Amino acid sequence: MADKADRDARGRVVAAATDGACSGNPGPGGWGALLRFEDGSVEEFGGSDPATTNNRMELQAALAVLERLKELPRHPDLRLRTDSKYLIDGLGSWMAGWKRKGWKTAAGKPVLNQDLWQALDRARLPDVPLAYVKGHSGDPDNDRVDQIAVAFSRGERPVLGASGSAPAAGASAPSALEEAPAPASLQRLLSRLELADRLAQGGYGLTAVELAQLVEQPLARLQDRDGPWRWRDWWVEPLEEGRRWRLQRAEAGSEQN
Template identity: 55%
Template sequence: MSNDAVIIYTDGACSGNPGPGGWGALLTHKERSKELCGGEKETTNNRMELMAAIQALNSLKKSSIVELHTDSTYVKDGITKWMTNWKRNGWKTAAKKPVKNKDLWLMLDEAIGHHDIAWKWVKGHAGNPGNEKADQLANAGMETFKK
């Protein structure tokens, strides 16, 4: 990965599944960093994991080289293994069922088109500082909806 890469850590959180949820992202580039978070009143953890990646990528002001770290195998495998076939099959799974969260997958597909992205899986809650910060941000985003 280039020294000029934007390093992104993303995470989603949900209290109940479905329930109030939040997403968080930590972006770093050279000496600068940016923290993003948000949430929804009624959502799922997978939707928040996707939203974290979408919001992080959409926050970039220009086409970038990106190293995106996620602790969600759903997001990583969806984007690197499954999406090509979903698109070819009219957004149906191998079992011919509609793809869940299609609206967000379409948004993510649009967001990735502007960047050169290396997708990295990181074990959650294992002490990785970037992942831990993204988790804190996701929980902060969720807290605003837990009333």
């Protein structure tokens, strides 16, 4: 009952991201994942494997998120964001052919990572499409899951965002890194501020879900706003009757009319 109450309080999942990492490829690997909820809360989890590949860690991360999402209410705009074209192409293009050929490639060889592909095929959710995001491009959620995956691949135990319920099977519980260069919360904030600057300079428009992810505010709160408002060093301006938003760098001491 308590778990259900926590889920209800957090609202729907509005964003999801995964990443995998491996040292040596093959070698020790790790994966990381996060979910964002309408109330602004974040759930992070991850795991490791002492002998694996980067591709297997990418698939394991996606599998863990999909299995977790089955238990949670999901926003209709939810996408599972990943920098793995291997994952996207496998689920979106290659799998149908593999299955027709009895899980063989066009060359007649057994499909690599077949166990994880078959598990992903069973776990996929029709309402949660995959979306590609370029790795190491300043995207805050991609950067964060990369940090989690790399830490696990190195045998470290990263500090993970609080979850409202038990993490996915195989995930590791939170525990502090002994010599972290900076608190995880500060690292995430710096990444978000850098991204905000790039968005403002480029004049890009953001959906309400993307803006909620950036400013870490509940989606419902953003949908209630009908005019410009200030977030840290930027003005947030509504476009298209509030369906999209744009950031504009605020001058020191300025107030918008």
